[in-house]
Amino acid sequence: MSRDFPSRSGGAAIGARLRRLSDRIDREADGLYSAFGIDFEQRWFGVMNQLALNKAMSVSDLATALGVTHVAVSQTRAALIARKLISTADDPGDARRRVLTLSAQGRKLVKELGLLWEALNDAAREVDREAGGVAVALARLEAALDKRSLAARVRMKLDAPAKQRAPASRI
Amino acid sequence: MSRDFPSRSGGAAIGARLRRLSDRIDREADGLYSAFGIDFEQRWFGVMNQLALNKAMSVSDLATALGVTHVAVSQTRAALIARKLISTADDPGDARRRVLTLSAQGRKLVKELGLLWEALNDAAREVDREAGGVAVALARLEAALDKRSLAARVRMKLDAPAKQRAPASRI
DNA sequence: CGAATTAGCGTAAGCTCTTACGTACATGTC
DNA sequence: GACATGTACGTAAGAGCTTACGCTAATTCG
Numbered sequence: 001m002s003r004d005f006p007s008r009s010g011g012a013a014i015g016a017r018l019r020r021l022s023d024r025i026d027r028e029a030d031g032l033y034s035a036f037g038i039d040f041e042q043r044w045f046g047v048m049n050q051l052a053l054n055k056a057m058s059v060s061d062l063a064t065a066l067g068v069t070h071v072a073v074s075q076t077r078a079a080l081i082a083r084k085l086i087s088t089a090d091d092p093g094d095a096r097r098r099v100l101t102l103s104a105q106g107r108k109l110v111k112e113l114g115l116l117w118e119a120l121n122d123a124a125r126e127v128d129r130e131a132g133g134v135a136v137a138l139a140r141l142e143a144a145l146d147k148r149s150l151a152a153r154v155r156m157k158l159d160a161p162a163k164q165r166a167p168a169s170r171i
Numbered sequence: 172m173s174r175d176f177p178s179r180s181g182g183a184a185i186g187a188r189l190r191r192l193s194d195r196i197d198r199e200a201d202g203l204y205s206a207f208g209i210d211f212e213q214r215w216f217g218v219m220n221q222l223a224l225n226k227a228m229s230v231s232d233l234a235t236a237l238g239v240t241h242v243a244v245s246q247t248r249a250a251l252i253a254r255k256l257i258s259t260a261d262d263p264g265d266a267r268r269r270v271l272t273l274s275a276q277g278r279k280l281v282k283e284l285g286l287l288w289e290a291l292n293d294a295a296r297e298v299d300r301e302a303g304g305v306a307v308a309l310a311r312l313e314a315a316l317d318k319r320s321l322a323a324r325v326r327m328k329l330d331a332p333a334k335q336r337a338p339a340s341r342i
Numbered sequence: 343c344g345a346a347t348t349a350g351c352g353t354a355a356g357c358t359c360t361t362a363c364g365t366a367c368a369t370g371t372c
Numbered sequence: 373g374a375c376a377t378g379t380a381c382g383t384a385a386g387a388g389c390t391t392a393c394g395c396t397a398a399t400t401c402g
Contacts, residue, residue: 019193019359020238021312023387028322035322043388060350067191072389074352096350096397115329123324131312134305141192141302151199151206153294158286194357194390214358231380243359245382267367267380 029120036116040109044085047076048102049117051086052110056101058091085109200291207287211280215256218247219273220288222257223281227272229262256280 029042046066050057059077063070077100080086085106091097102110128134200213217237221228230248234241248271251257256277262268273281299305 021309023360024316025321028320032322032325058350059352068388069390070351071353071391075388078352091350094350094398098351116325119325119328120321122328123321126324127312127315127321130315132308133303134308134312137303137305137308138192141298141305144298144301145195149199150196150291150294150298151203153297154203154287154290157290157293191389229380230382239358240360241381242361242383246358249382262380265368265380269381 032116032120038109038112038116039083040113044076044080045117047073047080047100048085048106048110051100051102051106056099058097058099060097062100080106203287203291209280209283209287210254211284215247215251216288218244218251218271219256219277219281222271222273222277227270229268229270231268233271251277 026042029045033040033042046068047062050062050065057065059070059073062073066073077086077088081088084103086100087103088098088100091099197213200216204211204213217239218233221233221236228236230241230244233244237244248257248259248269252259255274257271258274259269259271262270
């Protein structure tokens with residue numbers, strides 16, 4: 001909570017806001033799977049999608065592709081193995097690596113989900129357009145922070161004695 | 172993980188992305204507090220800020236203002252009471268309610284944090300401008316989803332037999 | 343060639359929210 | 373006045389990530 005960036009719009013914390021947004025989207029997707037009688041969870045999407053696109057991937061490759069830690073991928077790996085949707089094998093070229101692939105059952109499910117995923121994607125694009133490009137804005141936000149971190153910007157502002165600051169206005 | 176909305180930019184899941192962004196911002200702010208020798212956590216900001224602005228507020232008022240559940244506020248309340256930054260009292264007009272206020276120590280800390288918060292806010296606005304208005308885009312995203320949910324949009328797309336769809340393109 | 347360093351991955355525990363539930367209180371209805 | 377319903381809030385437990393750690397394997401360096 002209390003993550004403000006920047007904190008306007010009624011002072012709603014952006015962190016909680018972002019999380020609520022993503023939770024909402026996931027919940028709606030989960031609801032669609034249920035409505036279509038498909039035993040699937042949106043949080044598996046990334047791994048299943050990547051394996052459908054790339055045949056076989058390691059835990060660390062998936063982590064990089066999905067932008068999460070290898071631990072999160074490992075946790076999803078365990079859930080998908082339990083449901084027999086993927087399988088793993090040792091990498092003959094590197095004993096440290098595990099190669100994940102879709103099982104026959106997993107491929108079948110991905111095929112089944114194809115139309116729904118396509119429609120989800122179309123709907124997501126539509127909403128993003130209406131919102132004026134959230135994804136692009138987020139990419140720019142990441143780039144801006146990479147260029148100069150928030151902490152560095154704050155330090156610059158605190159070290160600028162000549163500049164006259166507006167009166168304090170917390171939000 | 173695997174939350175795609177929409178899923179491009181290397182397929183990074185927007186959910187994880189949003190969370191990483193907010194975690195990053197919080198961590199940078201926490202780092203600044205440490206650098207200035209101030210025992211404070213960015214996650215308390217919302218509650219402390221609201222109490223500084225509004226004198227006294229109930230748990231549910233804070234929850235509404237901050238856009239989180241009352242449970243999250245209650246959890247923060249406990250942490251801030253443990254650190255003697257706020258205090259609570261019964262509401263004479265409604266025995267169900269607890270009124271939270273800044274303690275003397277809390278007011279002193281808020282005063283101490285004033286300049287840093289202001290600089291943080293300026294930096295946040297600056298980054299938001301460079302990113303092309305993330306907060307505004309997020310507000311529009313919420314509004315678009317309120318207008319028509321993602322699930323409703325998906326259903327419309329699946330129920331559109333006349334429209335010819337492009338070949339399946341998972342991302 | 344052996345030691346040091348880096349890489350891959352699984353497990354445990356923590357973070358910061360959430361939902362579910364229960365208790366107490368306030369309000370509305372008959 | 374009694375009962376039903378709604379509200380406020382605290383606690384327990386869960387979600388979905390994270391960090392920390394440890395083990396094994398591969399690579400680098402002297």
